[in-house]
Amino acid sequence: MKSSWPELVGKRGEEAKDIIDRENTKVKAEIISEDAIVLAVVVCERVYVRVNDCGIVTQTPFVG
Template sequence: MSCQGKDSWPELVGVRGEEAAATIEQENPTVSAVILLDGTIVNALFLCNRVRVRVNTSGICVRVPRIG
């Protein structure tokens, strides 16, 4: 599936989740960033307007955020 705009943000691993979410939404206004605790079970539905920001218990992004 082809989505509009930037689709992954490897440079945000290690950044606070709130900062990562704001950067994602600024760099690709077609998406909404959702902050989740890493390990949270989610559905497998792929959406071009969603980016999941997975954070650890300290609120730091621990995986590359991607559209989906």
């Protein structure tokens, strides 16, 4: 099962979210700001898709 998506950096956040949800049905992708502060709690069913002000993915999304 896929757990990281480096190829999505540079894509639109919504497109990245759809790809993640399609490629790994056990996780839920969430779009958040690239500078959002989140708790350092590993959640095996979550993928944060960090985007800039233009909605472009800036960091590799990964499970956790």
